[in-house]
Amino acid sequence: MSTWLERWHAEQMLDPEYRLAYEKQEPSFQAARKRLSRGWEPLKSFRDHDMAMQEIDKLWGSPAGTTEGQRLDKLVTLVVEFEALVYPIGRPDWWDRFLYWLDRRWGINFWWGR
Numbered sequence: 319m320s321t322w323l324e325r326w327h328a329e330q331m332l333d334p335e336y337r338l339a340y341e342k343q344e345p346s347f348q349a350a351r352k353r354l355s356r357g358w359e360p361l362k363s364f365r366d367h368d369m370a371m372q373e374i375d376k377l378w379g380s381p382a383g384t385t386e387g388q389r390l391d392k393l394v395t396l397v398v399e400f401e402a403l404v405y406p407i408g409r410p411d412w413w414d415r416f417l418y419w420l421d422r423r424w425g426i427n428f429w430w431g432r
Contacts, residue, residue: 326404335409338409358395360399361396361397361399366400367400370393371397374397377393378390
């Protein structure tokens, strides 16, 4: 039995841009996936996401290495995983790529509030 998020993700994978964004995730997302493969239960709904965010607010600032710090790390990892699936970052359009090239190659910054 799959959750609505798994069904939604499978449907979105049919879109080439979503697939590319999903497959080209940043290294921190890949590290998060490895942690989730250790048996952590992923967030399955927006309600779970909201509850995790409230818990993160309570635990924020906990020292690393403590039980609270480990719980905070786990919750942040779960939230990153959920948000990467629901809100993937797509490829930039041609204009953004051109402006990036101008900025990197010639030092010309034309990022007009985009």
